[in-house]
Amino acid sequence: xxxxxxxxxxxxxxxxxxxxxxxxxxxxxxxxxxxxxxxxxxxxxxxxxxxxxxxxxxxxxxxxxxxxxxxxxxxxxxxxxxxxxxxxxxxxxxxxxxxxxxxxxxxxxxxxxxxxxxxxxxxxxxxxxxxxxxxxxxxxxxxxxxxxxxxxxxxxxxxxxxxxxxxxxxxxxxxxxxxxxxxxxxxxxxxxxxxxxxxxxx
Amino acid sequence: xxxxxxxxxxxxxxxxxxxxxxxxxxxxxxxxxxxxxxxxxxxxxxxxxxxxxxxxxxxxxxxxxxxxxxxxxxxxxxxxxxxxxxxxxxxxxxxxxxxxxxxxxxxxxxxxxxxxxxxxxxxxxxxxxxxxxxxxxxxxxxxxxxxxxxxxxxxxxxxxxxxxxxxxxxxxxxxxxxxxxxxxxxxxxxxxxxxxxxxxxx
DNA sequence: AGTTATAGGTAGACTGACCTACCTACTGCC
DNA sequence: GGCAGTAGGTAGGTCAGTCTACCTATAACT
Numbered sequence: 061x062x063x064x065x066x067x068x069x070x071x072x073x074x075x076x077x078x079x080x081x082x083x084x085x086x087x088x089x090x091x092x093x094x095x096x097x098x099x100x101x102x103x104x105x106x107x108x109x110x111x112x113x114x115x116x117x118x119x120x121x122x123x124x125x126x127x128x129x130x131x132x133x134x135x136x137x138x139x140x141x142x143x144x145x146x147x148x149x150x151x152x153x154x155x156x157x158x159x160x161x162x163x164x165x166x167x168x169x170x171x172x173x174x175x176x177x178x179x180x181x182x183x184x185x186x187x188x189x190x191x192x193x194x195x196x197x198x199x200x201x202x203x204x205x206x207x208x209x210x211x212x213x214x215x216x217x218x219x220x221x222x223x224x225x226x227x228x229x230x231x232x233x234x235x236x237x238x239x240x241x242x243x244x245x246x247x248x249x250x251x252x253x254x255x256x257x258x259x260x261x262x
Numbered sequence: 263x264x265x266x267x268x269x270x271x272x273x274x275x276x277x278x279x280x281x282x283x284x285x286x287x288x289x290x291x292x293x294x295x296x297x298x299x300x301x302x303x304x305x306x307x308x309x310x311x312x313x314x315x316x317x318x319x320x321x322x323x324x325x326x327x328x329x330x331x332x333x334x335x336x337x338x339x340x341x342x343x344x345x346x347x348x349x350x351x352x353x354x355x356x357x358x359x360x361x362x363x364x365x366x367x368x369x370x371x372x373x374x375x376x377x378x379x380x381x382x383x384x385x386x387x388x389x390x391x392x393x394x395x396x397x398x399x400x401x402x403x404x405x406x407x408x409x410x411x412x413x414x415x416x417x418x419x420x421x422x423x424x425x426x427x428x429x430x431x432x433x434x435x436x437x438x439x440x441x442x443x444x445x446x447x448x449x450x451x452x453x454x455x456x457x458x459x460x461x462x463x464x
Numbered sequence: 465a466g467t468t469a470t471a472g473g474t475a476g477a478c479t480g481a482c483c484t485a486c487c488t489a490c491t492g493c494c
Numbered sequence: 495g496g497c498a499g500t501a502g503g504t505a506g507g508t509c510a511g512t513c514t515a516c517c518t519a520t521a522a523c524t
Contacts (some may be wrong), residue, residue, distance in 0.1 A: 063438045078499070094386045096298035099483060109365070110500050112487085120485070172389045179439060183385035187374045187445060196443040227456050230449070234436030235383060241398040243389060247432070252427050274506085280473070302510060312474050323510065 073173040078113035085109075086128050090178045092170040095125055096183050112127065127183070129191055132177045139163045140205070141239045150212035151259045157205055161236055165245035174242020179233075201228040213262055228255055280315035281292055287311075290331050293379045294372040297327055297386050327383070334379045335400045341365045342407070352414035352463045356430065359407055360454040367447035377442020379434075392436055407433040415464055430457055 084106035089098040100121060104111050118124040143156035143163070165173050174180065182195040207225035214221040235251030280326040287309035293301040302323060306313045312429065320326040345358035345365070360373050409427035416423040437453030 075451045094298060096296065096386070100485080101482085107438035111485085111503085113499065115485070116498070118457060138351055139267060152510090174386065174389050178383035183377065184298065186295055186299075186375050190441060199440060199443060223456070226452060230440065230456070231432045232435075232436060232437035233430070233439045234432035234434060237439055238432065241384060241394060241401060250428060251432055252407055254425070254432070301508070303508085313476085314513085315473065318472070374518070 065123050078107070079117040081107040081109050081257070082114055082117060083125070083127060083131055086124055087131065087177075088170050090125070090128055090181065092172075095128075105240065115164075125191060126194070127180060127242075129181060129194050132181075132200075133194070136160060136164060136202075137197075150209050153209040153254060154206060154213075154259060155256060156254055157202065158232060158248070161232060162245045162248045162252065165236075165248055172243050173225055173240065173245070174243070176233075176236050179237070180240070199233065202232075209224045213259065224258070228250075228258070231255060263282075263367060268457065274341065280309070280311045281319040283309040283311050284319060284326070285333060285351055288326055289333065290372050292327070292330055293376065294374075297330075297383050327393060328396070331380060331396050335396070338362060338366060338380075338400075338404075339406075345451060350409050353458070356408060356415075356455060356461060357407075357458060358427065359404065359411075360434060360450070360457055363434060363448045364450045364454065367438075367441055367450055371416075375442065375444050375447070376445070378435075378438050381439070382442070395429075397410040408434075412455075426460070429462070433457060 082103065086098075086103050089102055089106055096241060100111065100114060103124075104114055107113075111218060114124070114170040118127065140157060143159045147153040147156045148156045162178070167173070178198055182192045185191045203225055206228050210225045210228070211218070211221045214224065231251055231254060235247045239245060239247040284305065288300075291304055291308055302313065302316060304318055305326070316326070320329065342359060342362040345361045346355060349355040349358045354411050366378070369375070380397045380400055384394050385394045405427055407423060408430050412424045412427045412430070413420070418424065425451075433453055433456060437449040441447060441449040
């Protein structure tokens with residue numbers, strides 16, 4: 061034994077808090093491999109963090125999954141917010157939502173784009189699970205944002221605006237599903253064109 | 263001990279072949295709980311079949327999953343075929359595809375409707391997996407069926423027909439995703455109305 | 465008709481790997 | 495001192511997959 065401690069406790073390879081490292085590692089693995097297929101050990105290894113740190117920050121894997129879902133929701137809202145900043149009229153503000161989806165598709169992922177992380181996670185959860193509820197609320201919020209901007213295009217015709225918002229919401233979600241299967245943003249680009257034509261024809 | 267054998271080997275509670283029992287049990291459990299969350303033991307128990315019978319009929323769980331995907335594809339085609347039989351013009355034949363989706367939503371499931379079984383399964387598979395490829399092909403086939411009937415509505419305008427088919431495909435898939443989150447066919451009914459309006463406005 | 469071979473079924477033990485969750489023991493920083 | 499981190503181990507369970515041993519129905523042959 062030398063003068064240094066016998067055990068090499070890598071003390072601080074990163075100064076960042078364990079919680080953030082864990083959330084980022086979980087995001088990478090949950091998205092690319094799926095939630096159920098990703099074990100605790102894989103997450104702590106990917107985060108470069110001790111198992112204990114996971115349970116210091118989250119009561120259980122389920123709680124980590126809930127935090128993951130919340131983070132994906134917040135992440136999308138941020139993509140949307142940035143697109144909204146550069147939008148100058150109602151049509152552009154509607155299309156900002158489509159652009160935010162395309163931005164998601166063009167993010168960096170371990171094994172490529174694989175569709176909406178929230179829908180993918182929901183697909184693994186049993187009916188009635190809290191996580192499924194959260195994803196449902198997220199999708200409803202997206203539709204509400206669509207409805208908000210569509211209402212500016214159709215003042216005084218609320219029913220038609222709501223119908224168009226729903227039409228756009230279905231269109232967008234379907235394109236996202238197909239884009240996930242194909243692994244790129246082609247479907248989303250096409251869907252944006254379809255949407256912009258719909259809006260131009262008003 | 264009586265005259266009967268000491269060991270009660272339930273000899274034939276069902277005369278049906280084990281393979282069919284297994285495929286049906288796997289369908290129920292994979293759909294309602296997810297593929298990764300459903301273990302071999304749960305499937306054999308649900309099927310009322312010995313574990314050995316599973317490995318007599320399928321080389322591995324992965325092969326059972328592949329058979330499950332194929333069966334869901336065939337099942338949907340059958341729903342569509344029946345709807346097609348009662349369709350008398352191109353518009354009805356397009357809408358037959360939407361009706362087949364609604365029929366899927368109104369099927370009987372262990373814990374309620376939870377969206378498209380193929381998309382849900384794909385969400386659990388890593389990018390590039392054979393199963394994801396199969397689901398992608400299924401969705402492309404659905405779009406081709408849409409394109410087939412749309413072409414009759416727009417003779418001599420192939421590009422517009424292809425665009426409309428894609429529009430309808432996205433619309434339908436998005437409604438299915440939302441319907442799965444909500445647990446009923448309301449979105450699909452609404453989506454059928456949107457589609458029929460699009461077709462009527464041609 | 466009676467015997468035998470085979471195919472496909474049953475129950476359940478078992479292996480080795482991996483799962484979640486909790487634990488000890490130690491360290492560096494405020 | 496106390497908090498939050500480290501490394502690593504362990505308990506108890508479940509996973510996919512293999513295996514033994516036994517049972518039964520059908521078909522084939524003599």
